[in-house]
Amino acid sequence: MLRAARLGARFLFTLEDRTRSQFDNAREAKVALRLAPRLRLLELRQLAEETEAAEAVKAMASAGLLEVFEPHLEGKLDLASLEKLDRYRRLVEQSAGKVDSFGLFLYCLARKLSSAERAKLRDQVGLPASEASAWAGLEKRAKALQKAVAGKQAEVNSRLFKTLASQDPAVALFLMAFSPLQSVRERVKSYFAELRPLAGSLNDKDLEDLGFKPGTGKFAAARGAYLALKLDGKIMEKADAAKLLAEYL
DSSP states (O other): OHHHHHHHHHHHHOOOHHHHHHHHHHTTGGGGGGGGGGHHHHHHHHHHOOOOHHHHHHHHHHOOGGGOOOTGGGGGOOOHHHHHHHHHHHHHHHHOOOOHHHHHHHHTTTTTTOOHHHHHHHHHTTTTTTHHHHHHHHHHHHHHHHHHHHHHGGGGGEEEEEEHHHHHHHHHHEEEEHHHHHHHHHHHIIIIIIHHHHHOOOOOOHHTTOOOOOTHHHHHHHHHHHHHHHTTOOOOSSHHHHHHHHHHO
């Protein structure tokens, strides 16, 4: 039943009459509530993995199935937050690859629930303590990162890149979607949309042509310096590189 709702949202299909009748009968009998916690958690993870997770959640709400996860969830959905998460996650994954955003999905899904209701959700799906802790600590970690990204040093692209490259992409994604500071949202967006693709386009052959031998400590230092100079817009042509690297190193 849960998968019919979730996959129906993804593939835009509807149930044929006989299956719809069976579905409705099972829903009235609350058959889905017989699921073991481990299976509820599995279905919740698959829901979070959907590219359009907000649409899948909406479909489950329409089918009256969200009580499988928490009885009050249907009446307290924050679909706007889920839609925002979907939108920004797609942008992040274009440059950072697959991001483990399950904790962030839970944050958005349960954003309007009380602390007691969030605890009920954790119990009903048997959420492991480590993941419950990561979910609960998400805002705290995001606030710490926000302070660093909002600082004056992060105005320089190479410093911003260094700060965010060492962080959990899901926490950076949280800031891009939900930080109250516009400057922070814009900087994180710039990191994923511009700086990471630029760093990914770095060609080691350029450094070899400048006389740096791969596998050496000097090559590694030159690569870091070259990347910083590129990120900060100081190297536009290869001719600029030799002079600037000499000064930098």
